Each structure stands twice: as C-alpha cells, then as structure tokens.
Amino acid sequence: MANRILVAGGAGYIGSHVQKQLLEEGFEVLVFDDLSSGDEVNILDGAEFIRGNILDKDVLDMAMSQDIDGVVHLAAKKAVGESMVYPEMYAENNISGSINILNAMVNNGVKHIVFSSSAAVYGMPQYVPIDEKHPINTINYYGYTKRAIEENMEWYARLGKLDFAALRYFNAVGYAKDKSIRGKERNPQNLMPIIMEAATGKREKFSIFGNDYDTKDGTCVRDYVHVSDLAKAHTLALKKLMAEGQSFTLNLGTGLGTSVKEIVDATEKVIERKLNYDYAERRAGDPATLTANAKKAYEVLGWKPEYTDVEEIIRTVWNLEL
Numbered sequence: 001m002a003n004r005i006l007v008a009g010g011a012g013y014i015g016s017h018v019q020k021q022l023l024e025e026g027f028e029v030l031v032f033d034d035l036s037s038g039d040e041v042n043i044l045d046g047a048e049f050i051r052g053n054i055l056d057k058d059v060l061d062m063a064m065s066q067d068i069d070g071v072v073h074l075a076a077k078k079a080v081g082e083s084m085v086y087p088e089m090y091a092e093n094n095i096s097g098s099i100n101i102l103n104a105m106v107n108n109g110v111k112h113i114v115f116s117s118s119a120a121v122y123g124m125p126q127y128v129p130i131d132e133k134h135p136i137n138t139i140n141y142y143g144y145t146k147r148a149i150e151e152n153m154e155w156y157a158r159l160g161k162l163d164f165a166a167l168r169y170f171n172a173v174g175y176a177k178d179k180s181i182r183g184k185e186r187n188p189q190n191l192m193p194i195i196m197e198a199a200t201g202k203r204e205k206f207s208i209f210g211n212d213y214d215t216k217d218g219t220c221v222r223d224y225v226h227v228s229d230l231a232k233a234h235t236l237a238l239k240k241l242m243a244e245g246q247s248f249t250l251n252l253g254t255g256l257g258t259s260v261k262e263i264v265d266a267t268e269k270v271i272e273r274k275l276n277y278d279y280a281e282r283r284a285g286d287p288a289t290l291t292a293n294a295k296k297a298y299e300v301l302g303w304k305p306e307y308t309d310v311e312e313i314i315r316t317v318w319n320l321e322l
C-alpha cells in the first residue's frame with residue numbers, strides 16, 4: 001500500500017510543489033490547510049483535502065487519525081517584518097500550531113515529520129557559505145519560531161516520540177516547469193513575486209533595498225533555490241526517515257550567490273523589457289550575503305539542485321504569464 005502523507009500547508013507556494021512531488025512518486029496525499037494564505041487551485045488532482053487550521057486540535061486529530069504514515073509541515077506565517085510587530089500572532093500560529101501537529105502525531109502513532117525550517121535560524125552570518133554547524137543566532141521572531149519548533153522536535157525525538165527532518169531553506173523561487181501550479185501568493189513580501197507583480201503590471205514599481213553593501217554590485221546576495229528542487233528534498237527526506245528512523249537537520253540551497261541587481265537584470269532579459277524600479281534604503285536586518293553550504297544534503301540525501309541558472313529559474317515563473 002502506498003504511504004499516506006499529511007501535508008500541512010499543502011495549498012501554499014512550497015506546499016503545492018511538495019504535494020506534486022509526492023503524488024508523482026506514488027504517495028497518497030492529504031492536504032491540511034486553512035487557505036489563509038494558500039489557494040484552493042493549488043490542491044492537485046489526486047490529493048485529498050481537509051480545510052482546517054492547525055490551532056484546531058480536534059480537526060487536526062481527526063485528520064491525523066486517517067492512516068497517516070508521515071507528515072510534511074509547511075503551515076506557517078512567514079513575513080519577517082510582521083513577526084517583529086506581532087510576535088504573539090507568530091507564537092500562536094507557528095509555535096503553538098506546530099506543537100499541536102507534533103502532539104496529534106504522537107496521539108495517533110505517526111512517527112515521521114519533515115519540517116519546513118529556514119536559514120533565518122542562523123541570523124547574521126559569521127561566515128558564508130553557511131553550513132549546519134554555523135552558530136544559531138536568530139535575529140528576528142519569525143526565525144525564532146522556526147528554531148523553537150526544531151528544538152521541540154529535537155526533544156520529542158530524544159524522548160522517542162518521533163523522528164524529524166528539519167530542512168532549512170534559503171531563498172525559494174520559481175514554479176513547476178510544467179505550469180501545473182498556478183496559485184500566486186497574495187501580498188507577497190519576497191523579491192521574486194514582487195518583481196513579477198511589476199513585470200505583469202500589477203504593481204507600478206518596486207525598490208531594491210540598498211546598493212551600498214559590500215558585495216559585487218552593492219546589492220544583497222542570496223542563494224536562490226528552485227521550489228521543485230526543494231520539493232524533491234522533502235520526498236527524499238521522508239523516505240530516509242521511513243527507512244532509517246534517524247532525525248537530521250539540513251540546509252537547502254544551491255551554494256551560488258546571486259545579487260538583487262542580477263535577479264532584476266535576468267528578469268528584464270527574460271521578459272524582454274525594462275522594469276520600473278528604484279533604489280531605497282537598506283531593509284533592517286538584511287545581511288549582505290547569505291549563501292548555503294548544502295554538502296550535507298548531498299551526503300545525507302543525495303540531493304543536488306537541478307536548477308542553477310537564475311534566468312532559467314525566472315523563466316519558470318514568467319512562463320505562467322504567457
């Protein structure tokens with residue numbers, strides 16, 4: 001019988017790509033999502049769907065009791081700025097909601113969880129590329145919620161309740177090449193969807209935050225990893241947990257650094273016209289450079305990103321508009 005996976009936050013941007021990868025690999029998929037930021041169009045044919053919020057323990061328990069073999073948990077709020085203004089909202093949604101998931105798993109004998117963590121746990125880099133041994137020095141509340149959940153999973157694992165894979169994403173970008181996922185994020189806060197809104201006329205212009213960083217062109221450098229590559233890492237991680245039952249924590253990035261200006265230039269090339277943007281003040285809390293050392297993901301999972309060319313990645317987004 002196929003393994004049955006509950007994907008919390010499965011209707012979201014990364015969750016929908018995880019859903020697709022699971023279905024393609026023959027898993028049964030039960031999406032659990034409250035559609036607060038996810039989109040119903042992202043529930044793919046072949047997936048089951050329960051509309052529920054992870055703060056609702058009864059619905060969560062009902063979902064978890066349906067012969068679930070493993071969980072992928074991506075249900076979270078993720079706007080860094082917002083988390084610094086409304087930490088209580090992030091505490092409840094991200095931390096309490098995740099504890100509810102862990103407890104529903106324990107109550108129903110579900111052993112394996114792949115958790116959507118973030119490079120935000122590291123805070124300001126002391127060196128780049130960042131490996132998993134880099135000190136944890138979280139500087140925003142969003143990142144803290146991710147670390148708090150990792151720590152809880154570490155305790156639950158130590159106490160024999162479950163095993164986990166914590167996947168620390170760098171900058172997720174792109175869309176499935178076959179255009180099967182079309183849901184766009186509402187009120188995006190991240191660079192790529194903001195640029196795309198400018199490219200499609202939904203937004204008049206955008207700003208590049210800072211051009212006086214100590215980088216190749218003065219704009220911030222990030223590690224942009226394609227969402228389909230990220231999704232693949234989730235199924236690899238799940239299979240590993242199911243086979244071996246040993247917990248692990250990994251960075252997911254390409255190891256390549258791309259500046260904001262390079263992303264903008266590459267987008268202009270792909271869309272074949274100029275974008276309307278200006279340079280604005282630095283955004284608080286932005287490190288100049290943040291790139292991943294993802295050797296461990298290769299060693300543990302055999303994971304290697306297929307997409308390494310930003311233009312190709314941007315094309316997977318732009319194609320949705322054509």
Ligand code: UDP
Nearest residue numbers: 189190191194207208209220222260283286
């Ligand atoms: N950025 C920008 N303009 C925007 C949004 C983001 O210049 O409208 C920059 C941001 O300062 C950072 C990079 O783009 O250097 C990636 O930001 P994003 O919020 O996408 O991800 P983060 O690296 O903060 O996780």
